[in-house]
Amino acid sequence: QKEVEQDPGPLSVPEGAIVSLNCTYSNSAFQYFMWYRQYSRKGPELLMYTYSSGNKEDGRFTAQVDKSSKYISLFIRDSQPSDSATYLCAMRKGAGSYQLTFGKGTKLSVIP
Amino acid sequence: GAGVSQSPSNKVTEKGKDVELRCDPISGHTALYWYRQSLGQGLEFLIYFQGNSAPDKSGLPSDRFSAERTGGSVSTLTIQRTQQEDSAVYLCASSSSTGELFFGEGSRLTVL
Numbered sequence: 001q002k003e004v005e006q007d008p009g010p011l012s013v014p015e016g017a018i019v020s021l022n023c024t025y026s027n028s029a030f031q032y033f034m035w036y037r038q039y040s041r042k043g044p045e046l047l048m049y050t051y052s053s054g055n056k057e058d059g060r061f062t063a064q065v066d067k068s069s070k071y072i073s074l075f076i077r078d079s080q081p082s083d084s085a086t087y088l089c090a091m092r093k094g095a096g097s098y099q100l101t102f103g104k105g106t107k108l109s110v111i112p
Numbered sequence: 113g114a115g116v117s118q119s120p121s122n123k124v125t126e127k128g129k130d131v132e133l134r135c136d137p138i139s140g141h142t143a144l145y146w147y148r149q150s151l152g153q154g155l156e157f158l159i160y161f162q163g164n165s166a167p168d169k170s171g172l173p174s175d176r177f178s179a180e181r182t183g184g185s186v187s188t189l190t191i192q193r194t195q196q197e198d199s200a201v202y203l204c205a206s207s208s209s210t211g212e213l214f215f216g217e218g219s220r221l222t223v224l
Contacts, residue, residue: 008152032211043116043203043215044155088154098143098162100213104154
């Protein structure tokens with residue numbers, strides 16, 4: 001079993017839809033959780049950064065972490081064609097840990 | 113510069129040749145990472161540099177791969193005797209004490 005599992009999609013939604021992206025993980029030592037967005041032929045850029053369980057909202061984006069279920073989610077409200085990209089979840093262990101473990105990424109297309 | 117700069121952006125080489133990929137991190141960032149992204153795969157950790165400490169080379173896939181970081185800034189990833197399975201996008205990232213990784217746009221390597 002891989003440490004981080006993420007459905008690669010592709011996921012296609014109409015403009016304005018609510019998008020739900022998810023990752024599961026197996027290592028309970030993970031404490032810091034991130035979502036990166038990667039446009040085609042570009043490097044990943046950080047979208048959301050959360051610590052431990054709970055919700056974090058930033059504009060149209062909400063990140064949720066449920067450590068008891070080892071499950072993290074990213075919600076995108078009022079999705080736009082400009083949100084079309086690959087979304088990668090990433091996580092790392094304690095404060096002294098520097099290595100990120102990434103999911104494979106979910107490719108999202110928002111259709112106008 | 114304003115962001116992480118990588119060169120070349122694209123490299124096509126013949127099997128058996130050596131290649132060098134360069135990364136110029138964000139000024140002042142003490143940590144530097146190399147990741148590899150293959151088609152349909154997540155980001156695979158290769159190597160990590162932090163200040164003057166010994167690098168974490170645990171992700172390098174074989175002894176054909178090596179990396180150095182000169183003067184705590186620019187880094188070069190070298191792949192000797194390239195193989196077709198080395199074809200991938202090689203991503204460099206840097207971070208400061210916050211731990212947030214900033215990625216470059218990557219070097220796309222194709223080994224014929």
